Amino acid sequence: GQDPAMQAGPRSNVLIVFVLLLCGLNLWNIYSQQSLSSQLELTEAIHQRNQLQRTVADMRAQLGRLYPLREKAGKVKEENDVMHQKLKEQAKQAEQAVSAEREEEVSEEESGRREQDEIEEQLREELNRAMTEQQRLEAQNVRLRSELEASKMARRPLEGQSSGAGASRKKKRELYSTHQCMGQGFHQQEARASSCEWRDLCFNTDAGTFQYFVKDRAQVYELGGGTNTANRQKRGLKPRMRKNGKLGRARGFLPPSMKVSLLPASTFHGDTPFSEEFWMPEVVQGEIPEDAIYNPAPVAVLMMQYNGHNFGHVLFDEMFPWFSLLDMFGYANHSDSVLLDYQNFNMTYPHHLSRQDYRDHTILPPDNTCAKFRRSQATGISYNDQDLGEGQETPMMDQDEISNMENILRVCDLLANSTADLISQRTPAPRRIFPGDPELDGQNKLVCFDRLLAGIGLLTEHCTDESGHGNDPDAYMVDDEEFPVYCNAGRGPQFWRFRQHSMRMLGVGEGARCGGENILQVLMNVRAGGNLDRFTAESVAAWHSVAAEIAGRIRPHRVKTIEPSTLSLREQVQSTADSVVMITLAGGGASNALWLPRGGTLIVLSPVDVKDDFVLWGHLSHISVRWIEIQDLNAGLTKLMPKIDMLVSEGLARFSRLRC
Numbered sequence: 001g002q003d004p005a006m007q008a009g010p011r012s013n014v015l016i017v018f019v020l021l022l023c024g025l026n027l028w029n030i031y032s033q034q035s036l037s038s039q040l041e042l043t044e045a046i047h048q049r050n051q052l053q054r055t056v057a058d059m060r061a062q063l064g065r066l067y068p069l070r071e072k073a074g075k076v077k078e079e080n081d082v083m084h085q086k087l088k089e090q091a092k093q094a095e096q097a098v099s100a101e102r103e104e105e106v107s108e109e110e111s112g113r114r115e116q117d118e119i120e121e122q123l124r125e126e127l128n129r130a131m132t133e134q135q136r137l138e139a140q141n142v143r144l145r146s147e148l149e150a151s152k153m154a155r156r157p158l159e160g161q162s163s164g165a166g167a168s169r170k171k172k173r174e175l176y177s178t179h180q181c182m183g184q185g186f187h188q189q190e191a192r193a194s195s196c197e198w199r200d201l202c203f204n205t206d207a208g209t210f211q212y213f214v215k216d217r218a219q220v221y222e223l224g225g226g227t228n229t230a231n232r233q234k235r236g237l238k239p240r241m242r243k244n245g246k247l248g249r250a251r252g253f254l255p256p257s258m259k260v261s262l263l264p265a266s267t268f269h270g271d272t273p274f275s276e277e278f279w280m281p282e283v284v285q286g287e288i289p290e291d292a293i294y295n296p297a298p299v300a301v302l303m304m305q306y307n308g309h310n311f312g313h314v315l316f317d318e319m320f321p322w323f324s325l326l327d328m329f330g331y332a333n334h335s336d337s338v339l340l341d342y343q344n345f346n347m348t349y350p351h352h353l354s355r356q357d358y359r360d361h362t363i364l365p366p367d368n369t370c371a372k373f374r375r376s377q378a379t380g381i382s383y384n385d386q387d388l389g390e391g392q393e394t395p396m397m398d399q400d401e402i403s404n405m406e407n408i409l410r411v412c413d414l415l416a417n418s419t420a421d422l423i424s425q426r427t428p429a430p431r432r433i434f435p436g437d438p439e440l441d442g443q444n445k446l447v448c449f450d451r452l453l454a455g456i457g458l459l460t461e462h463c464t465d466e467s468g469h470g471n472d473p474d475a476y477m478v479d480d481e482e483f484p485v486y487c488n489a490g491r492g493p494q495f496w497r498f499r500q501h502s503m504r505m506l507g508v509g510e511g512a513r514c515g516g517e518n519i520l521q522v523l524m525n526v527r528a529g530g531n532l533d534r535f536t537a538e539s540v541a542a543w544h545s546v547a548a549e550i551a552g553r554i555r556p557h558r559v560k561t562i563e564p565s566t567l568s569l570r571e572q573v574q575s576t577a578d579s580v581v582m583i584t585l586a587g588g589g590a591s592n593a594l595w596l597p598r599g600g601t602l603i604v605l606s607p608v609d610v611k612d613d614f615v616l617w618g619h620l621s622h623i624s625v626r627w628i629e630i631q632d633l634n635a636g637l638t639k640l641m642p643k644i645d646m647l648v649s650e651g652l653a654r655f656s657r658l659r660c
């Protein structure tokens with residue numbers, strides 16, 4: 001009977017001790033395992049260290065073996081660097097040598113090109129000289145042929161007498177006048193379109209008119225003309241009537257009428273008495289008197305000057321009709337014709353005018369003519385004077401009018417003297433006022449001409465143009481109805497022949513043509529302006545500036561700028577002929593465009609309400625014409641530059657494609 005608690009005490013202690021032993025064993029196992037793991041790790045670390053030491057020792061050994069190789073490599077690198085530097089220097093020297101050789105080759109090539117260009121330029125100059133010499137020889141040959149022909153026609157010289165226009169000669173015995181006319185159109189105004197050639201036509205210095213000598217006046221049918229309407233009335237027939245009840249148009253002056261117009265036929269450009277009343281020589285029965293003196297010129301042309309202080313009018317209303325008459329009657333190859341600037345302004349047939357009437361200028365010349373200003377210079381009468389009624393006071397010039405008259409006459413004389421060289425090389429002068437002092441002061445009653453041509457009415461460039469310098473449509477009024485008139489249609493070849501003839505007379509080369517580097521020229525034709533000109537100095541400067549701009553944009557082509565009024569006529573012609581595009585203001589100053597080469601382009605800047613001379617430019621067959629509208633003469637060109645550039649480029653391309 002022990003107490004249960006007491007009985008359990010020894011067994012509990014044993015259990016506790018056993019548990020403690022188990023825990024200790026576990027702890028020992030854990031420690032042992034950790035210690036073993038640490039030992040293994042240490043052993044592995046020692047092994048790795050030893051291996052690393054061996055590796056380091058191997059690397060040191062290898063480095064020991066590499067040190068000599070590195071030194072050797074360094075030496076090799078130094079040697080390579082030295083070699084590379086030498087090669088670079090050699091390459092640089094070689095490149096410099098090649099560059100120098102190339103520059104030398106380029107220099108030699110450039111020198112060769114310049115030498116070739118110089119040779120080509122010399123050849124061109126020699127060719128131009130040869131062509132000029134050929135043209136001179138051709139002109140001389142023509143002149144010699146003309147002189148030979150004239151010598152064949154010449155009569156025996158009459159010693160001690162002169163017509164005042166060079167050597168004079170007698171007529172052959174029993175000589176009468178004869179003529180050939182063309183242009184009769186069965187209309188009462190047919191004289192506008194008529195032109196005639198007279199043989200042995202004489203100027204009577206006492207009567208102051210030309211005379212046509214016939215053997216029997218009855219053999220010359222209706223020399224004075226007459227209309228079919230008039231002839232029907234003479235025969236008791238009714239005149240033809242139109243459907244609208246108006247009198248029928250006269251059917252014409254019956255051939256061989258000799259009536260012609262000595263002035264432009266356009267009523268706008270020739271609104272003078274001679275626009276309605278036409279000229280013809282006085283018909284005289286009988287043979288040419290024995291004492292008649294012959295002018296030595298083989299061919300003479302009779303006309304009245306109109307607007308002779310404007311280059312455009314002189315060129316196309318005088319020079320071109322002069323050439324046209326020569327061309328029409330087969331004398332275009334003559335280089336020694338003479339132009340007679342007729343001063344008889346008596347409109348009534350037979351146009352008699354005494355020597356005193358000529359000296360006193362009793363007959364009023366047509367408006368806008370140099371003759372009217374000469375009358376004012378001789379008499380002091382105002383050039384604004386019209387025919388005055390009886391008892392009216394004659395207006396005299398004031399100082400301003402005198403100054404203006406002197407300036408206009410200076411231009412008249414300048415243009416008359418210079419432009420005549422376009423048609424004739426006759427000496428001492430191819431143009432003269434007729435009759436002049438030699439005829440009015442001389443003792444010879446009759447001064448005759450072997451060949452005399454007249455009738456320029458529709459031969460001017462204005463022909464029937466009623467547009468008023470382009471202000472109105474180009475229309476011809478018939479019974480209050482407008483009919484378009486293409487004034488110069490089909491005359492392109494004649495304008496070209498006029499161009500060629502005038503260039504031969506001046507000795508100007510053919511002008512622009514392809515060759516070499518095909519560098520073409522654009523001509524900037526600048527109006528000179530001045531105190532009396534509407535074209536301002538600022539506008540002149542602006543045009544020069546625009547020319548410089550265009551030059552910068554069309555290289556290698558070039559721009560030449562001229563002010564025509566500052567150049568001789570030959571210089572103007574040559575400058576234009578050398579250009580393939582011309583830029584100009586509309587008006588008389590544009591007239592030198594005639595001498596542009598075939599395939600050239602004319603660019604005309606014209607005010608909106610005026611198209612000066614469009615009836616001319618539209619029918620020149622050797623050039624193309626482009627119009628640019630501006631507000632007025634002094635309009636700025638900045639906004640127009642794109643269009644100008646386009647037309648210039650177009651013109652250069654056109655010439656290259658057509659002519660090169």
